Amino acid sequence: MGRGGVALARVAVVVRAGAAPLWWLGLLAAALGAVLPVSLTGRRIGLLAGAALFIVAAAVVSGARRRRYTHFAGAASRAAKADFLQDRAVTVRTWRRARRWWLLLAFVAAAGSSFALPGAGGLLMAGAGVGLRLKAAWLGRTERAADALLWVRTxxxxxxxxxxxxxRGFRTTGPGAGDAAPGGARRR
Known part of the structure; x- marks a missing residue:
């Protein structure tokens, strides 16, 4: 660590930033696939496969890298007074702008896969969004248990x-710092 401060973003906000676009774009792609009149497998098979993919994606995404999150949370150092805490809206906007083309490409791929399995690709995307939301909620419970918010360098x-x-690690602040509640939601 140096003498100057660094910009810090909330870990739960970064995790949660992708949940809403994946959810809504996934539902839109699934709806487009469900209204397609022609497909290789049929609407019923596609939607049943999509439901299974939704559950699997939500479970895999929410459970991925939990050990690493727990390790970094346990070894987190206290944030310095000179560190700058980034607003929730700025973190979300920055994350989404950096990945907007990947989100668009994923939407096009999910919608295009509907010609083979109607709705399955969209439900897979939506499941990934739900998994990110569940992971952010888990991080919120971790923050509440430790009575400290987790931050990462931007x-x-x-x-x-x-x-x-x-x-290389997380930093912590007290539970009142920043403008996001534990778990990355807006503070009310």
């Missing part, structure tokens, strides 16, 4: 997840 996040290869 210069480490653009290249991946809040526990990606570039991330």
């Amino acid at each position: 210069d480490w996040v653009p290249r991946g997840a809040p526990v990606g290869r570039a991330v």
